[in-house]
Amino acid sequence: MSTRPYVIASAAVSLDGYLDDTSDQRLLLSNEEDFARVDEVRAGVDAILVGAGTIRTDNPRLLVRSGRAHPAKVTITGSGDLDPAANFFTTGDVEKLVYTSAPAPVRDRLGAVATVVDGGRPLDLRRVLADLAARGVGRLMVEGGGAVHTQFLTAGVVDELHLAIAPVFVGEAAAPRFVGPGRFPPGRLQLTETRRIGDVVFMRYHLGQxxxxxxxxxxxxxxxxxxxxxxxxxxxxxxxxxxxxxxxxxxxxxxxxxxxxxxxxxxxxxxxxxxxxxxxxxxxxxxxxxxxxxxxxxxxxxxxxxxxxxxxxxxxxxxxxxxxxxxxxxxxxxxxxxxxxxxxxxxxxxxxxxxx
Ligand SMILES: NC(=O)c1ccc[n+]([C@@H]2O[C@H](COP(=O)([O-])OP(=O)(O)OC[C@H]3O[C@@H](n4cnc5c(N)ncnc54)[C@H](OP(=O)(O)O)[C@@H]3O)[C@@H](O)[C@H]2O)c1
Ligand SMILES: [Zn+2]
CATH class of the missing domain: 3.40.140.10 (Cytidine Deaminase, domain 2)
Structure with a gap:
């Protein structure tokens, strides 16, 4: 039996490899047509995962636009410092899962709006993925941010990487990067698709098995x-x-x-x-x-x-x-x-x- 879902890591990045700038406004890197592509990918997965940092910064809804069934929403947090009124929790009639290394306090804070699951201490990504598989998640889309992408990639649990490269520079050292330092999968990834989407370039890579x-x-x-x-x-x-x-x-x-x-x-x-x-x-x-x-x-x-x-x-x-x-x-x-x-x-x- 497969012990983890098929994992698609997806990000839009600037030409200099950033996910966002440092302003309060979310930097829109994709264009309309590329957002539609992301929507298609979302519609084809069982769950979408983002880090707690992305929920705090972007307050995303993580819903599928096209009227199809919404995937479940998943996040990981150590602090549990998340607002129960965030869009992540209040939108979409779907399961919301919070994996944390501190289940008791996080359950006190978020237990009414989400299912809080013990992810191990420190949080163990493989344990999180095994639990998702046991809940019926066969395909998982990981939409960032940088801390999350870095951990999934360095843990060797990403099967596909989707990158949309936007024609802008950010140029701020303090802005969040697509990935930070780490021991990434060695060698060259297998490039399996490139597509021009307006002024954005979409690249798909397959990794490992x-x-x-x-x-x-x-x-x-x-x-x-x-x-x-x-x-x-x-x-x-x-x-x-x-x-x-x-x-x-x-x-x-x-x-x-x-x-x-x-x-x-x-x-x-x-x-x-x-x-x-x-x-x-x-x-x-x-x-x-x-x-x-x-x-x-x-x-x-x-x-x-x-x-x-x-x-x-x-x-x-x-x-x-x-x-x-x-x-x-x-x-x-x-x-x-x-x-x-x-x-x-x-x-x-x-x-x-x-x-x-
Ligand atoms: N362009 C894009 O495609 C895209 C997509 C998503 C996000 N973003 C941008 O990315 C930025 C956010 O990225 P980020 O790196 O700051 O945050 P992030 O990766 O979304 O979340 C990081 C947080 O997740 C929790 N976390 C991660 N690993 C954990 C572990 N092993 N154990 C326990 N908790 C863990 C921690 O939450 P706690 O602090 O609560 O413990 C940590 O602070 C935002 O600016 C957002 O706009 C861009
Ligand atoms: Zn046959």
Whole structure:
């Protein structure tokens, strides 16, 4: 089981790396269109976390504008020096969680407006994340400020970093920086997207295991180009070992017309002991029931013992309802969905009558 949510750290920064200036007014670094992008990301997560400093300085509401379901709100504080009348607590009919290293006094102050949770003393980010996962948070967006970004990045618990670079200088040494000093993940991050949004540049990076997953899943999706025209869904699959070495690949229709990509790849491995610590990447959610064969790919993955499954596109209910991800999770397997790559899979399956 995954012990923490998938974490997206998101910030807008000036050209000289600041999150804000020192004035009382909040410095608007994003433009309107970029705020809409941030809104989209918010709409796709289960919870948003900001540090207590950001609540005190910016008094953010942290709601989704577009009328979709609001994510839960989360903050961390040692002092508990937060105003119960702050927008964080008073807006949005959602769960508000306060993790603190001093639960008793913080509960006295904020217990009426939020759920106050003991985060350990000193506050332990991994404990906070494990607790969020246990509360059903699968995707967490961390929106700053600098103290929070520094800690999440140096703790190695960020999977994606979203940076919007605004065309302004701040130039004040006392202004809050995106990150302070610390031991950050070594090496170069994997740049997975750049986008011009008006006068702002948006950059997306993947880190650590998320970077490996992103790269391997793209490769699996590309394998679908080999599928014969007879394949209904055009799917690619890759099985890797614990050190990210490729053990086997497969694509739909590779060896027989009704073959699914996952079963092709698994058939090449038999009962290889390396499956016990392997990951299977598939462009599509593994099927849980199928018209053409008695054994689903979900069942084959369960039988293989593979502990991790990563896929891009949740199977549309075209032919049969798919509960592959749910079934695998219920059996204790770690399931990662990378919806950002679903568009690529849809392109390779444009012949199917699905609606996005
Ligand atoms: N441009 C952007 O995208 C963006 C986004 C967000 C914020 N900001 C800016 O960032 C600035 C705020 O950043 P910041 O670094 O001052 O504050 P912050 O990171 O939002 O919050 C820091 C506070 O969080 C609590 N905290 C953090 N780590 C903790 C730990 N390990 N244990 C216990 N409590 C912990 C502490 O609260 P207590 O002091 O209560 O103990 C600490 O003072 C503001 O100027 C805001 O405008 C910009
Ligand atoms: Zn299948």
């Amino acid at each position: 998320a970077a490996r997953d992103h790269r391997r899943l793209r490769e699996a999706i590309a394998l679908a180009a080999n599928c014969p025209p007879s394949a209904t869904f055009r799917v690619g699959a890759i099985v890797t070992d614990a050190a990210d070495r490729v053990l086997a690949t497969g694509y739909s229709g590779e060896t027989a017309p009704h073959d699914h990509a996952e079963e092709v790849a698994l058939a090449k491995l038999g009962d290889d002991p390396r499956l016990a610590s392997a990951t299977i990447y598939s462009s599509l959610e593994p099927c849980s029931a199928r018209a053409s064969r008695p054994v689903s790919c979900t069942q084959r993955i369960l039988d293989s013992g593979i502990p991790r499954v990563v896929f891009a596109w949740r199977e549309p209910d075209l032919f049969v309802d798919c509960v592959g991800a749910e079934t695998l999770r219920a059996a204790g397997r770690e399931v990662r969905e990378l919806p950002d790559l679903a568009g690529l899979v849809q392109e390779t399956n444009a012949h199917l009558p699905f609606r996005t």
